[in-house]
Amino acid sequence: MTLSAQPIVEVRDVKKYFRVPRGTLRAVDGVSFSIERGETLGLVGESGCGKSTTGRVVLNLIPATAGTILFNGEDVTNSVDRRKRREMQIIFQDPYSSLDPRKTVGKIIEEPLVIQGIPRRERASLVKEIMADVGLSADYYTRFPHELDGGRRQRVGIARALILKPKFVVCDEPVSALDVSIQAQILNLLQDLGEQMGLTYLFISHNLSVVKHLSRRVAVMYLGKIVELAETNELFKNPLHPYTRALLAAVPIPKYRPGKPKMVLSGDVPSPIDPKPGCRFAPRCPEATEVCSSEDPLLRDAGAGHLVSCHLVR
Amino acid sequence: MTSSTAISYRSKDTELRKAIRRFARRKVAVIGAALVLVFVAIALAAPLLITQDPNDQNLAEILKPPGKEHFLGTDELGRDIWSRVIYGARVSLIIGIASVLVAIVVGVPLGAIAGYYGGWIDEIMMRVLDVLLAFPGVLLTIVLVVILGPSLQNVIISVAVYSVPGFARLARGEALGLRNAEFIEASQALGAPGWWVIATHVIPNIISPVIVMGTLSVGNNILTAASMGFLGMGVPPDVPEWGAMLSNGRKYLLVAPHAATIPGLAILLLVLGLNLFGDGLRDILDPKMRE
Structure with a gap:
């Protein structure tokens, strides 16, 4: 099957802000991506980066503050049409x-x-x-x-999500609450069912190996923004954003390779409440320059569909 | 695989049996349950247990102490106290149970709606209930009975009105805790309307604490109705209501202490039984209370 020209899901500059006592929490701050029919898009990031919120906003489980969500070319932003619910489903993290x-x-x-x-x-x-x-x-x-x-x-949760034969399924960390021995079973099941039923997945996870196994493309999120989006192999071979490089360096490798210095991030993730201007990653970025803390980098194509939002990538 | 054999038992009855065993370990709760059962049996078998019509007056034999002819003596109109106490069990249990059922049917959905939707719906509903709660309970029920007129049905209604806020608050608190549960979100993702989620997911999951509070409220409502009877604001005088009997007997406390003591003891035992039973139920139904 060739991928059709029109993506099944298109997310344009979606924002989700929560008002909290200390200010405005920007859980999702201008996220755009599209998913083609039958493909699996991985969405990775550490906890609290807004990846689950993104998944829920796409399904309209929580209303978007701004932006547009298209499903099959139709604007479904904040619409609660029951028939459309049949086409879009979610598999949750915690099967309990x-x-x-x-x-x-x-x-x-x-x-x-x-x-x-x-x-x-x-x-x-x-x-x-x-x-x-x-x-x-x-x-x-x-x-x-x-x-x-x-x-x-979790199989019950999957059965509930798939019984209506949806077209698009958000998997919100579907295996991270499971024993490692069972994770592979569930991942293979999701993959098999995806192929059989022609499903399109938005696969949310903090586990890079899981995402690598399943996704055709991967988006990396940091503090409510997508910092890099590329084909899976390209992203893992040639990560351009310093945050992606740090994430990949943090993946445990079975083979010990001495002499190769690991890139370890210091400090904590800054608060998403009323963030400072400039690149969100700048305070922790080992390569940050002056421009990073003053100007917000845009998500640009660095060649062959490899999108990255970093001032240092030319 | 071992896991599949380990779960191949029928769980529904083992869960129930486990609960019964947990309940049986609490001696006090078993005593409470036994007391309640005795009163329920008395109420059901009342026509078989009485020695004469509870309203038959015999002015030649007023305020007789307990004896051969009148098992528990007679009251100030010569009515047989044994027969009246037996029928009083019916009256009290009907008032207690019916008022709690009405309060649950009204209060739990209201509270579940307020807790599930939150926001201004919650705000308005809870403020209205706060107004109801601001009245002292007995005063509120008396006002209602005065407005509606004294009858068994109106006593039930007014006691029910007074216990609605309690159930609504309980249901609201529980619903508030459930509204962000993922199984609720799953139902919403399927396109379920709010009433569906409330009726099929929220209410079934808050029913345990409601049962516990319901049991405890039966006793409380019986007491409230008895207090109203004592104040002469309850059921009509010909109905053998324990509170009214207590009140009438009080005037003759020095000459015929049994006339007030016996209905008082009946109230005490039934309410005590209901409370002990309710506490036992809470221990087995409310996981947060389990040691």
């Missing part, structure tokens, strides 16, 4: 808090069908079908979530 403890697995997976008004007689077979697809035995139908282990719970 994302399932209603009072409902059986069958009822949880069936809920989307009830909400969307699918007739009762069709529901049972659809639920059984999707349970088989995500690798849950039919025995679990009458079980409660607390009887399942983390991996199976």
Whole structure:
């Protein structure tokens, strides 16, 4: 399948500000990206950088402060049309808090069908079908979530998200709450189902290896802004932004290679409340110059679709 | 795999059995439950237990002490106190349970709506309830009974009105804690309307503390209704209501102490039982209270 010219999701200069007692928290501050049909876009960054908020704003789980979100070329910013919800779904991080403890697995997976008004007689077979697809035995139908282990719970969450056959799914750290031994199973399941059902993923994670495994392109976020966006291989081979380089250097490598100095960041992430002008990364950047703390760098194409927002990249 | 065998038991009844076992370990709670059960049994079997019509007057035999003919003696109109106390159990339990049910049906959805939506809806609803709470409880119920007129139904309504704010506040607090839960967000992501989320996710998840508070409120509401009866503002005088019986007997406390003591003891035992039972329920239903 060739990728169609029109992206399925287009996010243009989206902002999400929260008013807090100490000022304005700029959780997402002018983020733009587009995702083509059938591709997986990875969104990485450390905790608190606004990646989960971005995912929720795209789905309109929380309203955007500014900006536009297009789905299939249609403006869906802050619209709550129930039919469009069928096409866009989310898989949550914590399979413990994302399932209603009072409902059986069958009822949880069936809920989307009830909400969307699918007739009762069709529901049972659809639920059984999707349970088989995500690798849950039919025995679990009458079980409660607390009887399942983390991996199976996450399969229930995936079944609930996919039963309506959506086109676009936001995966919000879907494996980071799971045991390492189960992570690979769930990632492979997501990948297989993605191919079978022709899904488009926005895959949010703080784990670079997970994102590398799944994504065609990767966006790196820092303090509410995308600092770099490129094809996965290009980004990992040729990171241009100092923050991306620091992130990659922080990935543990199984082989010990002496002599290669690691780039270690010092200091903490500055507060996203009323940030100072200039590059958000400047206070921690080892290569920062004068211009960095006065002028906000723009996200520019550094060649062949490799976008980076840094004054030092020419 | 071991994990699949470990979870292959039927959990619903084991959960229930576990809860019953936890409850049974608390002797005081079991005593409370037994007291409540005894009163419920008395109320249900009242027509079989009485020795004469509770409203039959015999002016030749007023204020008789407990004896052979009148098991617990007679009151100032010669009515059999045993029969009246038995029927009083019915009246009190009906008032207590019905008023709590009405208060739950009204208060819990209101509180859940306020807590789930927050913002100005919450603000308006809670201020209105604050006004209700600002009145002393008994005063509020008396005013309502005076407006509505004295009847069993109106006593139930006015006691219910007075307990609505408590349930609404409880439900609001719990809903506030739930509104950011991911399973609520999941439902919203599916396009579920607010009423659906409240009815299928919020309310089922706050029902445990509501049951606990409901049990404790039954006792409290019985006391309130009895206080109103004592003040002569409750049910009509022919209804054998414990509070009214206590009040009538009080005038003859020196000559016939049993006339006031027996209905008083009945109130004490039933309310005590309900409170002990409610505390036990809280211990097993509220995970935050578990040691």
